Amino acid sequence: MALANSLPPEFDRGVVTTVHQGDCHVSNATDLTFSTVLGSCISACVRDVVANVGGMNHFLLAEQSGAAKDRYGASARYGAFAMEQLINKVLSQGSGRKGNLEIKVFGGGKINAALDDVGLxxxxxxxxxxxxxxxxxxxxxxxxxxxxxxxFKPHSGRAFVKRLDSDSGANVAREEIALAKRRVVIPAPVDDIELF
Structure with a gap:
């Protein structure tokens, strides 16, 4: 891992799993670190403090709708799905108690003027x-x-944030602008959970 010299000791060894946009990973492995790079995107790290199970997601709200009651349109449905998916996975692999969850959130930077402050x-x-x-x-x-x-270490809940230089930020901005230009329609999440 290229950042090994600048990391706290807990983060410079073990298995590293990259969390890409749209991903959601959960684990209780002691030697595992989840890693992601964020520009305008948000990443939540959720951990069950009793069961030592944690996870990370990575999502971007693409655009705001015009409807007052649906402030963020289909994007919010995706963001809500990303958050609910992570919380539900941690609950199902952990103690099942919402009161045991610790949540940390990161991202939302304004890294390029062309993105119309998607981060905000x-x-x-x-x-x-x-x-x-x-x-x-x-x-x-x-x-x-x-x-x-x-x-993010899902077992211990430790998080480490490194602010990136402008060259790295420019690369992230280019990727996000490419995604925004494609105007990919975010499909409604398939909900295969039956409540009774």
């Missing part, structure tokens, strides 16, 4: 989602004008 919309969304679900973030590193690399 992502930050607003994640704050609203957590408040509506009755959660508070134990820690966060949101906003700014830089990209960041986030490392």
């Amino acid at each position: 919309k992502n930050i607003e969304f994640v704050h609203e989602f957590l408040a509506a679900e009755g959660y508070t973030a134990a820690s966060k590193d949101l906003g700014g004008t830089y990209a960041r690399r986030v490392l």
Whole structure:
């Protein structure tokens, strides 16, 4: 791992799993680190503090709709799905108690003027989602004008954030602009959970 010299000892060894946009990974492995690079995107790290099970997601709200009651359109359905998916996976592999969850959120940077501050919309969304679900973030590193690399140990809950230089941020911005130009329609999540 290229960052080994600049990392705290807990993060410089073991298995590293990259969490890409749209991913959601959960584990209780002691030697595992989840890693992601964020620009405008948001990544939540959720951990069951009793069961030592944790996970990370990575999502981007693509655009805001015009409807007042649906502030973020289909994008919010995707963001809500990404958050619910992570929380539900941690609950099902952990103690099953919402009160045992610790949530940390990262990202939402304004790394390119062409993105019309998607990062701010992502930050607003994640704050609203957590408040509506009755959660508070134990820690966060949101906003700014830089990209960041986030490392998360799902077993211990330790998180490490490294703010990236402008060259790295420019690469992240190019990737996000390419995604935005494609205007990929986010399909409604398939919900295969039956409630009774």
